[in-house]
Amino acid sequence: MRQLTRLVRYVLPFLAQLIPGVLLLAAVGFLEAFRLVLLKPVLDRVLNPSSGSQNIVLLNLPWSGKPIYLQWFVPSAFHNAWTIVAFALVASTVFKGLCDYSGTYLVNHAGFGMITDLRNDLYNAIMRRSAAFFSRNTTGTLVSTTINDIERVQFAMSSVLAEFLQQFFTFIFTAIAVVILGRQLAWVLLLFIPVIVYSSRKIGTRVRHTTRHGQDKLAEIQNILHETITGNRIVKAFNTENWEILRFRKAAQRLFRANLRSVAASALSSPLMDVFGAIAIALLLLMGRSRIAHGDFTLGAFVTFVAAVLSMYNPVRKFALFNNNFQQALGASSEIFRFMDLEDDVKEKPRARALPSFARSVTFDGVSFCYACDQAGDEARQVLRNINLEVRKGEVLAIVGSSGAGKSTLVHLIPRFFDVSGGRLLIDGADVRDVTLASLREQIGIVTQDTILFNDSVRNNIAYGHPDIAQKDVEAAAVAALAHDFIRQLPAGYDTVIGERGVRLSGGERQRIAIARALLKNAPILILDEATSALDSESESLVQSALHNLMTGRTVFVIAHRLSTVRRADRIVVIENGSISDIGAHEALMQKLGTYRRLYDLQFANLEPPTAVVEP
Numbered sequence: 332m333r334q335l336t337r338l339v340r341y342v343l344p345f346l347a348q349l350i351p352g353v354l355l356l357a358a359v360g361f362l363e364a365f366r367l368v369l370l371k372p373v374l375d376r377v378l379n380p381s382s383g384s385q386n387i388v389l390l391n392l393p394w395s396g397k398p399i400y401l402q403w404f405v406p407s408a409f410h411n412a413w414t415i416v417a418f419a420l421v422a423s424t425v426f427k428g429l430c431d432y433s434g435t436y437l438v439n440h441a442g443f444g445m446i447t448d449l450r451n452d453l454y455n456a457i458m459r460r461s462a463a464f465f466s467r468n469t470t471g472t473l474v475s476t477t478i479n480d481i482e483r484v485q486f487a488m489s490s491v492l493a494e495f496l497q498q499f500f501t502f503i504f505t506a507i508a509v510v511i512l513g514r515q516l517a518w519v520l521l522l523f524i525p526v527i528v529y530s531s532r533k534i535g536t537r538v539r540h541t542t543r544h545g546q547d548k549l550a551e552i553q554n555i556l557h558e559t560i561t562g563n564r565i566v567k568a569f570n571t572e573n574w575e576i577l578r579f580r581k582a583a584q585r586l587f588r589a590n591l592r593s594v595a596a597s598a599l600s601s602p603l604m605d606v607f608g609a610i611a612i613a614l615l616l617l618m619g620r621s622r623i624a625h626g627d628f629t630l631g632a633f634v635t636f637v638a639a640v641l642s643m644y645n646p647v648r649k650f651a652l653f654n655n656n657f658q659q660a661l662g663a664s665s666e667i668f669r670f671m672d673l674e675d676d677v678k679e680k681p682r683a684r685a686l687p688s689f690a691r692s693v694t695f696d697g698v699s700f701c702y703a704c705d706q707a708g709d710e711a712r713q714v715l716r717n718i719n720l721e722v723r724k725g726e727v728l729a730i731v732g733s734s735g736a737g738k739s740t741l742v743h744l745i746p747r748f749f750d751v752s753g754g755r756l757l758i759d760g761a762d763v764r765d766v767t768l769a770s771l772r773e774q775i776g777i778v779t780q781d782t783i784l785f786n787d788s789v790r791n792n793i794a795y796g797h798p799d800i801a802q803k804d805v806e807a808a809a810v811a812a813l814a815h816d817f818i819r820q821l822p823a824g825y826d827t828v829i830g831e832r833g834v835r836l837s838g839g840e841r842q843r844i845a846i847a848r849a850l851l852k853n854a855p856i857l858i859l860d861e862a863t864s865a866l867d868s869e870s871e872s873l874v875q876s877a878l879h880n881l882m883t884g885r886t887v888f889v890i891a892h893r894l895s896t897v898r899r900a901d902r903i904v905v906i907e908n909g910s911i912s913d914i915g916a917h918e919a920l921m922q923k924l925g926t927y928r929r930l931y932d933l934q935f936a937n938l939e940p941p942t943a944v945v946e947p
Contacts, residue, residue: 334664338488341449345441352437353496355430360500362427364508367639369420371512372401374631376412387415392511435493442489450481453667461677462748463702468670471554476670479549480663483542487660495653502646505639512636513615527647530603534596538655541593542662548586555579561832597655604648608641615640677750679768686766689774689855690759693745693886695720697754700740714740716909718754724855727887729900731930736906738890742858745888746775758856776854778881782841784833789818790825792833793847804851812847812877814840839873846877857885903927 342349372387387401401415409415457464457473465473559566559575566575615637701713714737722728730738743749744756747763756763763771784792793808794800805825809815817840821827833841849857859878879899891897898917905913905920905927913925920927 334661334668337668338445338449338484338660338664341445342441342488344448345444348437348444349441352434352441352493355434356438356493356496357500358430359427359434359497360502361504362423362430363501363642364504364639366420366423366427367505367642368508368512368635369401369416369423370638371631371635372412372416374634375629377416387412431497434497438493438496439489442492443485446481446485446488449484449667450477453477453481453671456671456673459675460673461675461750462743463676464673469550469554470557471552472550473670474557475546475550475553476666479553480546480666483546483663484660484667487656491653491656494649498646498649498653502643502650505643505646509636509639509643512632512639527604527607534599534603534651534655536658537596538593539658539662541589541596542659543665545586545589545593546663546666548582548589552579552582552586555582593659597652604644604651608644608648611644612637612640677747677768680765683765683767685770686758686761686763686774689724689886691724692757692759693722693856694757694760695741695744695754696757698744698751698756699753700737700744700749701752713752714909718911720904720911720914722886722888724886725884726902727882727889727900729889729891729897729903730906731891731897731903731927732906733926733930737909738906739860741906742860742888742890745856745858746772746777774854775856775858776849776852776881776885777858777860778842778845778849778878779860782833782838782845784829784836784841784844786828786831788823788826788828789821789844792829792844793825793851795848797851800851805847808847808851811850811880812843813873813880814843814847814877817843843873843877846881850881855885857882857887859887859889859891905930 368389371389376387386398389399389401392399401419405415405418409418454477457477555575555578559579566572695718698715698718699713700715718741730741732738740749744751745758745763747768750764758766758771758774785795790802790805791798793805802825806815809818809825818825818827827835829835829844833844836844859882882899889897889900897903901916902914903917903920904911905925907926913920913923913927921931
């Protein structure tokens with residue numbers, strides 16, 4: 332019920348479309364019942380000319396017995412029974428069609444509008460989650476929720492809702508006609524209501540659970556699809572196409588079985604309603620023949636009554652299907668609202684202040700961090716321990732250490748991708764948890780080894796976050812990043828679309844685009860996370876030159892495996908087992924037989940140029 336209430340809340344902004352749409356579909360239901368009641372004068376008057384054409388009774392009101400005449404709804408120019416009935420039939424059909432079209436359009440307008448708002452809110456919630464959220468939830472799951480689960484809700488709240496309203500009002504007005512036409516005979520139908528309601532609830536609950544299971548299996552398939560398409564070169568390099576195909580087929584088989592369970596649950600409702608309908612009609616025929624024999628019913632009145640019951644049975648039969656659709660929507664919405672309601676690890680305080688322009692230093696004050704720490708602060712899972720470090724404005728700090736020592740985690744705390752588990756991280760004396768995320772991240776630029784580019788033009792990738800910036804500024808950033816020359820050689824220059832993740836560019840070209848993007852942002856604090864470790868020597872030389880331009884005048888945190896970048900640093904911090912084991916300049920650290928010297932000998936020594944031997 333809570334999920335249903337939240338879905339209904341999304342409809343409220345579209346009441347201006349929904350209310351007229353509901354009224355028009357109510358008119359459709361009334362006109363459908365009206366056309367059905369016309370069967371009585373057709374049988375009693377039109378097909379029986381001797382009965383005359385005066386005072387054609389549609390039905391008699393049950394509480395007063397007052398007759399309702401068909402002539403009240405037809406222009407007085409029509410006198411013949413056939414023309415009166417024919418006009419009423421054609422006019423009601425045309426008017427019903429107009430109301431049906433308009434009402435369906437307006438209800439769908441409200442339905443699609445609310446789904447658009449729901450989809451936007453879900454995407455907004457996902458985009459504002461911390462890095463920890465994306466590490467816990469796979470891409471396939473997030474894509475499936477945003478696309479497939481929303482699609483389930485959309486179908487129920489637009490197309491199905493419009494048809495449900497039409498059938499609902501048809502049922503209401505037809506039921507009124509059945510009660511008026513059948514009188515005491517109509518109350519026999521009440522016996523079936525408890526059975527129908529109970530069976531619909533049981534089937535609906537089963538459909539909701541099986542639908543959620545099916546959506547989870549669909550997310551599994553989308554996750555495999557995302558991994559194998561984005562990692563297609565690795566799949567080919569390791570010759571694992573057949574293994575991935577087998578993995579996909581197994582996931583598809585699991586989805587197939589989940590879908591069959593959902594169909595088995597939902598398909599039961601229709602034949603069940605058929606059985607109830609057949610039993611009801613059989614009972615009415617048994618009781619009705621004696622009523623006709625005693626003159627309580629004319630043949631036309633009884634046939635119209637049975638036809639109305641049959642017509643009313645059709646909406647009842649569809650209600651079971653509608654219930655299945657709504658249960659599927661509720662099952663899908665549970666995952667949507669779960670993502671929207673998740674408590675984020677990184678929260679902005681209600682009255683957080685904007686961070687002033689960076690002026691003095693970045694300080695790690697007793698900083699500790701662990702991923703998914705329990706309440707006891709499990710020491711074995713800690714990544715960083717008691718980090719005390721101050722980096723002054725304009726300083727270049729290199730961070731080195733073994734793989735898994737916590738280097739990347741340390742720098743990712745600065746833009747609050749994660750929050751510290753203990754201690755404080757201060758920028759100009761302000762705790763980063765006390766300032767707005769936007770003002771904090773506005774002052775930080777990042778260039779990583781895994782360059783993220785978008786399937787857009789070169790210009791838009793460089794100007795990411797600044798779509799209205801002048802072209803000359805974009806080109807100036809590209810020149811400083813040593814990217815301008817190769818960009819001009821692309822087929823459409825700065826308007827060339829570079830493909831998903833920049834796949835149409837080389838590794839060095841992608842890095843220089845990322846450096847140009849960081850240059851254009853012009854942030855005073857810069858994070859370089861192993862930005863050159865995956866490049867060949869020629870590309871590295873160009874990227875190093877571009878990085879030199881980028882680092883000038885900025886406070887820089889460098890994680891690097893390359894000697895040239897490390898030696899350029901003002902200080903080098905050595906991280907070992909999550910703690911600072913040493914700190915100092917390159918020459919000073921080389922004098923010690925510590926971790927830095929060992930890492931240097933293992934990783935950097937082979938990069939030293941060979942010493943020429945001069946013959947005497």
